[in-house]
Amino acid sequence: MSLFNVYPLFDITPVKATDVFVYDENGTEYLDLYGGHAVISIGHSHPKYVKAISDQVAKMGFYSNSIKNPLQTELAKKLVSVSGCKNYELFLCNSGAEANENALKLASFHNQKHKVIAFKNGFHGRTSAAVAATDNAKIVAPLNAQQEVEILELGDLESLENALQKNDCCAVIVEFIQGVGGLDQSTAEFYESADALCKKYNTCFIADEVQSGFGRSGEFFAFQKFNVTPDIISIAKGMGNGFPIGGILIHPSIKASFGLLGTTFGGNHLASVACTTVLEVIEEEKLMDNVKVISAYFLEKAKNIPQIKNCKGRGLMLGLEFNEPVADLRKRLIFNQHIFTGSAKNPNLLRILPPLTLQKGHVDAFFDALKTELK
Template sequence: MSLFNVYPLFDITPVKAVDVFVYDENNTKYLDLYGGHAVISIGHSHPKYVAAISDQVAKLGFYSNSIQNPLQVQLADKLEQLSGCTDYELFLCNSGAEANENALKLASFHNGKKKVVAFKNGFHGRTSAAVAATDNTKIIAPINAQQEVEILELGDLEAVEKALAKNDVCAVIIECIQGVGGLDESTAAFYEGVDVLCKKYNTCFIADEVQSGFGRTGDFFAFQKYNVTPDIISIAKGMGNGFPIGGILIHPNIKASFGLLGTTFGGNHLACVASSTVLEVIEEEHLMQNAKDISAYFIEKAKGISAVKNIKGRGLMLGLEFDFPISELRKKLIFEHKIFTGSAKNPNLLRILPPLTIKKEHVDLLFEALKSELQG
């Protein structure tokens, strides 16, 4: 049986990885500055992570959510402590799209409305309502398009109020730093204004932290730079360091009831151990501070490259914008310099999403490669 051909693939076959490096079948070493779409938060094959998962799978890998699972409670407690999101409740699922799907569904249950407001260049997943709220018509099938979604310009607070004043919007879903869209970020006045409007019009504010959460921006969540209180926070990617897990944090103004949400695999024993270990390592190794420190170093180095027209993002969710498409540059970085980087909807943007364990010496390798390719 052949694979359904939906991914353009680079001719590289990784077989092992350690911290910020990936090795292919020929034992060629690559510097990973993309982390598999911001998934690798504490480095590949972290010894504490490997030991924790190995120990758990030897005891109990999975059982259903119809029984007690203290590992879910431990994860929720650790997440509350490290994120500072006190009094929120946790629902666990399996991915970022599923997290946003549950967030939108819960918002609609909560206020009885069905329309969604999202933003230009936003990306929230590839399933049902999540993909309908994504600004990419190429991945929205007719069955998804029946969802009622209004996509507005990021930063247009007047348009947000005009939409919410109709009193049919269940949720505003927003990435405080856009990921796939190209690392665009609006102002504090905009995000805080949206929060005020959501509360005024009984609309749920959903902070999509699938890519930006778990310390990637230097704060635990990207929204924490602003004075906002999301009703629902969606999480995934860096949450499991490669083990599939997602979830939503739910403000106490939204009440639970039996059967409201459900999942078979969400919050399984292995997933909980994986995510709890990620949180422990982030705390023990001060990786949020490292994200801030390395970010500052990266930005200073980037200023020395004349071809870089704009430096975008925060922490270790960064982008280098050029005045030309970066597809060929990205290939040269991979095949000639052995460095993984990422692309975005913005064709001129090189995305940098490394493990939070990255060091200055690794940043230097990137900029040496860029200088050699760009001559300046």
């Protein structure tokens, strides 16, 4: 049986990874500045993480959510202490798309409305409502297009209020730093006004922190730079450091009831231990402080590359924008310099999403390699 051919693949086969490095079957070392789509937060094969998962799987890997799982409770407590999001409740699932799907569904249950407002260049996943709220018509099937979604310009408060005034919107969903779309951000005025408008018109304000959460922006959540109180916060990517896990944080104004949401694998024993360990390492190794230091260093180094037109993003969720497409540059960085970077919807943008353990020496190596390939 062959694999369903939906991924264009680079001819590289990783077999091992440690911290910020990946090694292929030939023993070639690659500097990982992409982290597998911002998934690797505490570094590949972190010893504490490996031990925690190994110890847990030796005891119990899985049982259903119909029994008590103290590991979920422990995770929820640790998430509150590290994130600072007091009073929120946690529902666990398996991925970012699932997180956003459950967020949108819960919003609709809560206020009994059906329409969703999202923003241009936003990406929220590939499941039914999440993909309908994603600004990419190529991945929206006719089945998904039945969802009623209005996609607005990011930052357009007038259009947002005009849409909310119709009183049929269950949710406004926004990435505070856009990921796949190309690292664009709006202003404090927009985010704070959008939050206020949602509260005025009984609409759930959803912060999509799937990619930007868990310290990647320098704050635990990217929205925490602003004076907003999301009704629902979606999380995934870096929360498991490679183990599949997602979730939503739910404001206490939204009430639970039996059967409202559900999942088979969400919050299983291994996933819970993986995420709790990630949170412990983020705290113990002061990785959010490291993000801020390394981000400032990276952006300063970028100023010395005249071909870079613009630097986008925040923390270690960054984009280097050039005056021309970067697809060939990205390939040369991989095959000539052995450095992984990422692409975006913006063809001129090189995405930088490394493990949060990145050090200045790694940044120096990247810019030396970049200069070589730009000659």
